[in-house]
Amino acid sequence: xxxxxxxxxxxxxxxxxxxxxxxxxxxxxxxxxxxxxxxxxxxxxxxxxxxxxxxxxxxxxxxxxxxxxxxxxxxxxxxxxxxxxxxxxxxxxxxxxxxxxxxxxxxxxxxxxxxxxxxxxxxxxxxxxxxxxxxxxxxxxxxxxxxxxxxxxxxxxxxxxxxxxxxxxxxxxxxxxxxxxxxxxxxxxxxxxxxxxxxxxxxxxxxxxxxxxxxxxxxxxxxxxx
Amino acid sequence: xxxxxxxxxxxxxxxxxxxxxxxxxxxxxxxxxxxxxxxxxxxxxxxxxxxxxxxxxxxxxxxxxxxxxxxxxxxxxxxxxxxxxxxxxxxxxxxxxxxxxxxxxxxxxxxxxxxxxxxxxxxxxxxxxxxxxxxxxxxxxxxxxxxxxxxxxxxxxxxxxxxxxxxxxxxxxxxxxxxxxxxxxxxxxxxxxxxxxxxxxxxxxxxxxxxxxxxxxxxxxxxxxxxxxxxxxxxxxxxxxxxxxxxxxxxxxxxxxxxxxxxxxxxxxxxxxxxxxxxxxxxxxxxxxxxxxxxxxxxxxxxxxxxxxxxxxxxxxxxxxxxxxxxxxxxxxxxxxxxxxxxxxxxxxxxxxxxxxxxxxxxxxxxxxxxxxxxxxxxxxxxxxxxxxxxxxxxxxxxxxxxxxxxxxxxxxxxxxxxxxxxxxxxxxxxxxxxxxxxxxxxxxxxxxxxxxxxxxxxxxxxxxxxxxxx
Amino acid sequence: xxxxxxxxxxxxxxxxxxxxxxxxxxxxxxxxxxxxxxxxxxxxxxxxxxxxxxxxxxxxxxxxxxxxxxxxxxxxxxxxxxxx
Numbered sequence: 001x002x003x004x005x006x007x008x009x010x011x012x013x014x015x016x017x018x019x020x021x022x023x024x025x026x027x028x029x030x031x032x033x034x035x036x037x038x039x040x041x042x043x044x045x046x047x048x049x050x051x052x053x054x055x056x057x058x059x060x061x062x063x064x065x066x067x068x069x070x071x072x073x074x075x076x077x078x079x080x081x082x083x084x085x086x087x088x089x090x091x092x093x094x095x096x097x098x099x100x101x102x103x104x105x106x107x108x109x110x111x112x113x114x115x116x117x118x119x120x121x122x123x124x125x126x127x128x129x130x131x132x133x134x135x136x137x138x139x140x141x142x143x144x145x146x147x148x149x150x151x152x153x154x155x156x157x158x159x160x161x162x163x164x165x166x167x168x169x170x171x172x173x174x175x176x177x178x179x180x181x182x183x184x185x186x187x188x189x190x191x192x193x194x195x196x197x198x199x200x201x202x203x204x205x206x207x208x209x210x211x212x213x214x215x216x217x218x219x220x221x222x223x224x225x226x
Numbered sequence: 227x228x229x230x231x232x233x234x235x236x237x238x239x240x241x242x243x244x245x246x247x248x249x250x251x252x253x254x255x256x257x258x259x260x261x262x263x264x265x266x267x268x269x270x271x272x273x274x275x276x277x278x279x280x281x282x283x284x285x286x287x288x289x290x291x292x293x294x295x296x297x298x299x300x301x302x303x304x305x306x307x308x309x310x311x312x313x314x315x316x317x318x319x320x321x322x323x324x325x326x327x328x329x330x331x332x333x334x335x336x337x338x339x340x341x342x343x344x345x346x347x348x349x350x351x352x353x354x355x356x357x358x359x360x361x362x363x364x365x366x367x368x369x370x371x372x373x374x375x376x377x378x379x380x381x382x383x384x385x386x387x388x389x390x391x392x393x394x395x396x397x398x399x400x401x402x403x404x405x406x407x408x409x410x411x412x413x414x415x416x417x418x419x420x421x422x423x424x425x426x427x428x429x430x431x432x433x434x435x436x437x438x439x440x441x442x443x444x445x446x447x448x449x450x451x452x453x454x455x456x457x458x459x460x461x462x463x464x465x466x467x468x469x470x471x472x473x474x475x476x477x478x479x480x481x482x483x484x485x486x487x488x489x490x491x492x493x494x495x496x497x498x499x500x501x502x503x504x505x506x507x508x509x510x511x512x513x514x515x516x517x518x519x520x521x522x523x524x525x526x527x528x529x530x531x532x533x534x535x536x537x538x539x540x541x542x543x544x545x546x547x548x549x550x551x552x553x554x555x556x557x558x559x560x561x562x563x564x565x566x567x568x569x570x571x572x573x574x575x576x577x578x579x580x581x582x583x584x585x586x587x588x589x590x591x592x593x594x595x596x597x598x599x600x601x602x603x604x605x606x607x608x609x610x611x612x613x614x615x616x617x618x619x620x621x622x623x624x625x626x627x628x629x630x631x632x633x634x635x636x637x638x639x640x641x642x643x644x645x646x647x648x649x650x651x652x653x654x655x656x657x658x659x660x661x662x663x664x665x666x667x668x669x670x671x672x673x674x675x676x677x678x679x680x681x682x683x684x685x686x687x688x689x690x691x692x693x694x695x696x697x
Numbered sequence: 698x699x700x701x702x703x704x705x706x707x708x709x710x711x712x713x714x715x716x717x718x719x720x721x722x723x724x725x726x727x728x729x730x731x732x733x734x735x736x737x738x739x740x741x742x743x744x745x746x747x748x749x750x751x752x753x754x755x756x757x758x759x760x761x762x763x764x765x766x767x768x769x770x771x772x773x774x775x776x777x778x779x780x781x
Contacts, residue, residue, distance in 0.1 A: 082527075083526070084529070084533065085533075085539070085542075085585070086542070103518070103519075103522050105519070107517075155557055181554055181558065183554070183588055184585050191558050191559055191561065191562045192558075194561040194562045194564075195558070195561045195564050197563055197565075213349060217512070217515075310735075313723060314732060314735055314771060314774045314775075314776040315774050315778060316767065316771060317771050317772055317775055319723075319764075319767070319768065319771075323719065324719075336721050336722055336723035336728075337719045337720070337721060337722070338719055338721075338722050339719050339720075340719065341718070341719050353718075353719075354718050355718060355719055355720070356718050356719070356720040356721065357720070357724060357726055358723045358764075361718065386772075391743045538742060557726070563703055
């Protein structure tokens with residue numbers, strides 16, 4: 001994937017660029033807003049990672065607003081220290097697609113980037129999602145694996161659905177909280193882990209191949225082992 | 227009435243003085259007072275001199291009509307007779323009559339000739355008339371009769387003029403006195419206004435200069451100025467509170483976060499110096515990353531608390547269903563409770579509408595549930611309930627079966643970073659209840675703590691979060 | 698006040714013009730005699746005190762105090778009229 005990173009802090013930029021390149025992406029980096037806006041408008045990127053506070057008179061918000069007004073629909077992820085709720089709302093309203101607050105875990109950044117990039121493909125409405133022998137029927141809200149019906153509660157269904165939609169990608173705990181429960185809050189203990197492990201019991205117990213994997217320091221992923 | 231009018235520029239001062247509210251109020255008072263005096267004077271004039279004038283005119287008119295009747299019945303002779311009769315009994319000696327023919331020759335009456343003054347339009351006129359060599363004022367009424375004859379009826383107006391001049395002189399003097407009173411009253415009013423406002427103005431100046439401990443002194447009158455002063459004081463108290471809150475955060479950050487930061491640093495330094503192999507070095511670094519995450523979350527939590535306390539989030543309040551939020555919270559924590567062997571009992575009505583910050587309320591409930599799960603031993607029960615204790619209020623209660631809090635600890639529970647003894651070993655920074663308190667305050671409510679089972683050895687804690695259901 | 702205007706105008710006129718202001722003639726000895734005659738003619742049955750009053754009036758007129766005499770005569774006439 002071709003990614004444009006607009007970040008004025010050299011350390012953060014180096015860290016992010018290295019990490020993303022190691023994950024197989026091509027990363028272009030500029031350190032001020034004006035250059036960022038120019039590049040984004042002129043060259044085709046799959047994704048933009050923007051800091052909000054940038055030198056040069058053009059900040060992250062302005063870049064996104066300008067691009068959107070030109071009809072540019074490239075997905076944008078804000079990476080910023082401005083963490084208050086109204087700042088997040090401002091960023092999303094301006095046209096951003098996701099918002100990650102510094103300090104962040106790289107795994108979270110990677111997971112969210114890949115989730116964003118995958119999205120367009122999945123806009124095609126599907127009624128059934130499949131991973132190996134696991135089948136999730138969105139119309140009847142049922143789960144079957146190897147032909148056998150698995151009973152799940154509604155919330156567990158949504159959890160599984162989200163994992164499957166992002167099959168092969170890391171889904172972090174925060175992402176799950178936001179997408180499956182629609183909340184922005186910080187649980188003191190890892191309550192999400194408990195839900196995932198319950199789901200894992202139902203989906204993987206009794207089958208040879210485990211589908212739900214824990215990714216250390218990151219989150220979870222569902223995939224058929226290669 | 228400016229507080230600091232010591233700057234140079236005489237004209238500027240005068241301009242400011244004239245524009246000042248005190249001067250305008252005083253001027254208004256003076257104008258009203260003088261207008262009232264004027265009204266009084268006019269009424270008095272109308273009642274006295276005016277009445278006299280009207281009486282004279284009425285008498286003249288009645289007289290003239292009577293003479294006109296005489297003319298109709300008996301012509302010149304009758305009129306002469308009538309005039310003669312009237313004059314004969316005119317004790318006051320004020321009456322004036324004259325009847326002339328078409329040539330202007332006197333036929334009857336006590337005036338020797340028709341007044342030579344030009345005829346003013348209308349029948350009435352004021353003329354000068356001689357009597358015994360003295361000129362006196364007279365009020366005259368002309369009445370043309372047929373065949374060219376003319377009748378003049380009038381009265382000596384000396385008395386009336388005397389009364390008028392007496393009255394106008396008196397009124398003029400009164401007016402002068404009134405003006406003096408108006409000016410004095412205006413000055414007094416302005417002084418009174420300035421005095422009442424001086425306290426508030428002086429306090430405001432002192433505060434602007436940096437002394438934030440000052441408050442407006444209140445008199446015992448409880449009038450509008452005192453209300454203003456009381457409002458200012460309330461505002462200043464609130465600012466004080468906010469500043470203490472901010473200072474508290476800085477203090478907490480400075481004091482209590484130094485420990486985990488120092489710990490992380492020590493771990494890294496230690497690993498640098500003495501880690502036996504790459505593996506243990508990795509391990510040390512991973513632990514440090516986790517430590518830093520923890521510190522980061524404490525920052526986040528602190529900021530949320532301050533945000534909630536500052537009340538700024540009130541602007542984003544929206545209606546939501548509290549019951550739905552609790553259902554979600556119970557679902558999220560239900561799994562955790564189950565895993566620990568705890569029962570989660572729930573009880574609330576189908577819908578609980580309220581207006582507020584949904585995320586903050588969930589965070590508060592989550593913190594309470596978190597604590598309950600942390601402290602209740604395996605096999606125990608956690609109760610989560612909610613309802614409407616009174617009109618316009620909602621409550622969310624979480625009871626656990628842990629060691630509970632002593633009354634002294636309960637009082638300190640809302641302090642940032644406070645950990646009661648039993649919980650010191652458990653993870654958590656001690657900010658949970660602090661946030662719950664802040665959320666309660668944001669929603670015009672409070673947090674009440676008490677024993678879940680009073681008298682038992684392990685009484686457990688019942689945390690009751692009260693919220694206002696309206697914005 | 699129109700009288701003030703009239704007086705000012707009058708006062709500012711030359712002597713011959715001032716002569717043009719009308720004069721009340723009911724303060725003359727002739728009028729006194731007229732009133733006395735009227736009294737006698739019209740009130741023959743007048744009570745004693747009124748006739749005394751009229752006499753006093755005539756006396757005053759004869760002495761030259763015309764106004765006082767006329768006033769008394771008028772009072773006598775008025776009282777007599779009221780008595781009718």
